[in-house]
Amino acid sequence: MAAKQILLITGGNTGLGYEAIKALYASATPYEILMGSRKISNGEQAIEKLKQEVKESSSNVSVVQADVTSDESLEKLVGGIESKYGKLDVLINNAGAGYDTQIQSGALSIREAYNASWDTNVTGTQVLTTLSMPLLIKSKNPRLLFVTSGTSSLIQTDLSEGMFARLNAAPDAGWPKQGQLNPVTSYRSTKTGLNMLMREWARILRNDPVKVFAISPGFLATGLGGVGAEQLKKMGAQDPAIGGKFIRDVVEGKRDEHEGKIVRSDFFDSPVQPY
Template sequence: MSDTMVALVTGANKGIGYEIAAGLGAHGYRVGVGARDAQRREDAVAKLRAAGVDAFGVPLDVTSDASVTAAAALVEEREGRLDVLVNNAGILGDTWPDAPTGVTPAVLRRVVETNVIGVVRVTNAMLPLLRRAPAPRIVNQSSHVGSLGLRTTPGVDLGGASGAYAPSKTFLNAVTIAFAAELSDTNIKINLACPGYVATDFNAFAGTSTATEGAEIAIRLATLPDDGPTGGMFDAAGTVPW
């Protein structure tokens, strides 16, 4: 097994995920680019390699048990270790804001399947590899819109009522707290990153910060020192309220 630290980033073929992969590569990690689409995945790997990142492709559909199992086997066979997992893959749904009176059960199921169940599926599949690492880190990509504290604070505008995407992130926050509690007697640190209002295809590139800026908090949490926090939610400015 190589001494080089290995990271896996889901949804890493574009946007914030790609920049997280690039940033971890700059920190010296060998980076697995997890993505469903083969061409986009390999294009991202080629671009990262051209920039000096030691990247490799990982076919990965977070909504598929078989795909996630195969991805874990690939990392096991190729690397024999995993030091960092960034659960970045996520979907918005059909519209934003996705008012609860207009969200169909089918859309809600699809959003939760990717944004919550997919994270649990990937995390549990990768935990055996992470447990072998000397300082394993898990970062789950959340959002300010998933904060009940912010959404119920008068005067805070987070873009309107949401019936699918924002609740899926609140659900993810709760799941992450549960993981942190269960893993509290291990050396695994798991935290939530809130990238902010980033210009990506999620919002037709209307965001106010770049994907590189949005990736910074996830990279910071992925490279925490041994005395760093676990079970928290953070953005670039610090702690985000639940």
């Protein structure tokens, strides 16, 4: 029997992260899946749900505490993986957050919201990736994935069709701007920054065996940013399971020709995001 690949995914107890774990857990390939969750109790509840939905698996899944805004949490996490497994085969940087709605509501200032967005979506990802690199290098087939967003594309800020009609619509003249639909400015900017982070890691690891990707899973009804999954579905969002299966495909080598690029899921026209 093949040895299990050691796989860590942050933000794994909910949304896209949970669906990715579900797809991997249902795979014929055996994995030791480490479900990163800020709260262990939330991860434990997610695993109970997972085992009800997927009755049989060749993999094992366990929860690990992973708060990407805390260096202490990430250092403890990577230290535990090193002590128990001595390597890491796959790192999926999935944890992310959007705070734009909290700017609108007044719960956070612009600075507070932007700093929180960058800390979670970019800085925390960079800290974990850097800490994990010695363990990834020890793998025979290491993979490093960054979950980005279709909203981060610079080229597609010019599009005015489909969901981009809503994202890129210009409000009426004058100030202050009222009624702008679905503002995601801080979220979009952090994911654009994450794309460059991926490209930098692709450059840094060009002479190493680590395969690097960014995943653009599509417009999914995950409820990210507090909008709510049902509302997102009304706006045309897809089932998050589509994104989860897409991440599994990348992990299992079905997009290796696009290594070092931003790849998008099959329900888009092109497999490579035009950034």
